[in-house]
Amino acid sequence: MTASRKYHITTFGCQMNKADSERMAGILDEMGLIWEEDPYQADVILYNTCTIRDNAEQKVYSYLGRQAKRKQTDPNLTLIVAGCVAQQEGEQLLRRVPELDLVMGPQHANRLGDLLEQVLAGSQVVATEPIHIVEDITKPRRDSTVTAWVNVIYGCNERCTYCVVPNVRGVEQSRTPEAIRAEMEELAAQGFKEVTLLGQNIDAYGRDLPGSLPDGRHKHTLTDLLYFVHDVPGIDRIRFATSHPRYFTERLIQACHELPKVCEHFHIPFQSGDNEVLKAMARGYTQEKYRRIIDKIRELMPDASISADAIVAFPGETEEQFENTLKLVADIGFDQLNTAAYSPRPGTPAALWENQLSEEVKRDRLQRLNRLVEVKAAERSQRYAGRLEEVLVEDVNPKDPSQVMGRTRGNRLTFFKGDLGELKGKTVAVKITEVRAFSLTGEPLLDRVLVAN
Numbered sequence: 377m378t379a380s381r382k383y384h385i386t387t388f389g390c391q392m393n394k395a396d397s398e399r400m401a402g403i404l405d406e407m408g409l410i411w412e413e414d415p416y417q418a419d420v421i422l423y424n425t426c427t428i429r430d431n432a433e434q435k436v437y438s439y440l441g442r443q444a445k446r447k448q449t450d451p452n453l454t455l456i457v458a459g460c461v462a463q464q465e466g467e468q469l470l471r472r473v474p475e476l477d478l479v480m481g482p483q484h485a486n487r488l489g490d491l492l493e494q495v496l497a498g499s500q501v502v503a504t505e506p507i508h509i510v511e512d513i514t515k516p517r518r519d520s521t522v523t524a525w526v527n528v529i530y531g532c533n534e535r536c537t538y539c540v541v542p543n544v545r546g547v548e549q550s551r552t553p554e555a556i557r558a559e560m561e562e563l564a565a566q567g568f569k570e571v572t573l574l575g576q577n578i579d580a581y582g583r584d585l586p587g588s589l590p591d592g593r594h595k596h597t598l599t600d601l602l603y604f605v606h607d608v609p610g611i612d613r614i615r616f617a618t619s620h621p622r623y624f625t626e627r628l629i630q631a632c633h634e635l636p637k638v639c640e641h642f643h644i645p646f647q648s649g650d651n652e653v654l655k656a657m658a659r660g661y662t663q664e665k666y667r668r669i670i671d672k673i674r675e676l677m678p679d680a681s682i683s684a685d686a687i688v689a690f691p692g693e694t695e696e697q698f699e700n701t702l703k704l705v706a707d708i709g710f711d712q713l714n715t716a717a718y719s720p721r722p723g724t725p726a727a728l729w730e731n732q733l734s735e736e737v738k739r740d741r742l743q744r745l746n747r748l749v750e751v752k753a754a755e756r757s758q759r760y761a762g763r764l765e766e767v768l769v770e771d772v773n774p775k776d777p778s779q780v781m782g783r784t785r786g787n788r789l790t791f792f793k794g795d796l797g798e799l800k801g802k803t804v805a806v807k808i809t810e811v812r813a814f815s816l817t818g819e820p821l822l823d824r825v826l827v828a829n
């Protein structure tokens with residue numbers, strides 16, 4: 377019944393959504409559907425959605441509107457909304473877009489096969505009830521053949537006052553170390569070289585798994601997991617995201633320092649550089665603690681690259697408090713910073729507060745912060761000039777097909793002349809000749825392919 381039908385998935389939002397989309401695509405492949413690049417040629421359209429800010433949510437509705445119109449003339453079209461908007465809106469989405477066939481929350485991603493069967497049998501289905509996430513058995517259809525995401529913990533138990541994630545992703549659910557290692561071994565067997573371990577709050581890994589040590593510590597932590605998976609043969613690089621300053625430990629920093637495959641790149645969102653604002657956000661740390669974490673990282677790994685997320689114009693944020701964020705950014709010097717103006721989200725405490733700031737203040741602060749970020753990132757980039765960097769080649773440079781692109785261990789995008797067929801999946805020593813704020817260009821030392829497989 378599904379044979380030769382064509383599907384398309386459009387993914388919005390974060391790495392968790394990208395990983396979920398790859399697993400859902402794997403399920404559809406397994407069912408005999410065929411990937412179609414052009415959403416307007418596909419018979420099954422799946423939007424994997426994000427609702428972190430209002431503009432992310434609105435974007436989904438505009439895409440959906442166009443497909444819903446198409447369905448009016450093509451009733452065989454199957455329209456699916458998955459991910460975080462699906463979870464947030466649930467049945468209300470059906471009232472808003474009656475043409476939808478299936479609305480499914482992120483916890484149901486691995487159940488897509490069953491749910492689609494119900495749709496094809498003629499039902500309109502909503503799957504948003506909280507469930508225990510089933511360990512998936514299908515092979516994801518991965519975007520890359522070099523780097524892969526591996527989920528280690530789903531959900532989030534924090535209650536940051538601005539954030540919808542706990543509402544839409546549910547409570548923390550860790551996968552077992554054995555399942556994670558088995559997935560990495562499978563990836564290595566398929567030729568993948570780099571793995572990014574994923575969790576919304578990856579430092580929470582293991583606290584929901586059974587077992588504790590005689591000293592009362594949890595038996596399973598992110599640090600222990602890194603030691604446990606580190607020697608998977610064939611995997612050359614390991615990354616992890618996203619770290620939470622509240623739970624980030626010295627033991628973890630020590631492990632990253634000790635374990636050669638773990639890349640010296642840390643993504644640790646700070647959100648604000650002001651202690652009062654951090655308190656109102658319910659983040660559970662101070663800006664001093666954040667600085668101590670970065671100091672400790674740099675003590676052991678002076679060259680480590682540091683990235684983060686920050687929010688400007690949180691309700692009640694004064695000019696002075698905003699300047700504390702600027703000060704933190706100026707002092708630390710991030711290699712990259714994702715910035716956003718605060719956006720009130722349904723079902724979160726801060727959305728109900730009366731001290732919301734105007735759009736004008738939001739725009740102004742965001743611009744000022746972004747200008748500083750660019751200056752600082754350009755400064756940080758300078759340290760690469762003339763240096764030899766290890767670049768794992770992933771793809772061609774989409775803007776110049778005579779070049780390939782890859783990343784340094786510090787996660788800087790790097791371009792150099794070369795042939796993808798020859799270099800894909802190889803780690804090449806590249807002499808950096810040009811530095812920009814967020815990317816580098818260099819010359820390969822091709823007699824120095826570091827890991828030739």
Ligand code: SAH
Nearest residue numbers: 538539576577618645685686716717718719
């Ligand atoms: N789990 C991660 C972040 C997840 S959401 C953490 O704890 O840091 C990704 C980023 O979106 C956040 O770091 C935050 O900077 C931003 N964000 C989340 N909710 C937001 C909101 N309501 N308005 C603006 N930015 C928001």
Ligand code: SF4
Nearest residue numbers: 532534536539541576
């Ligand atoms: Fe959201 Fe906070 Fe959880 Fe991050 S830690 S996902 S910001 S609630």
Ligand code: F3S
Nearest residue numbers: 389390426427428460
């Ligand atoms: Fe967006 Fe959901 Fe990720 S809201 S940022 S896709 S967890």
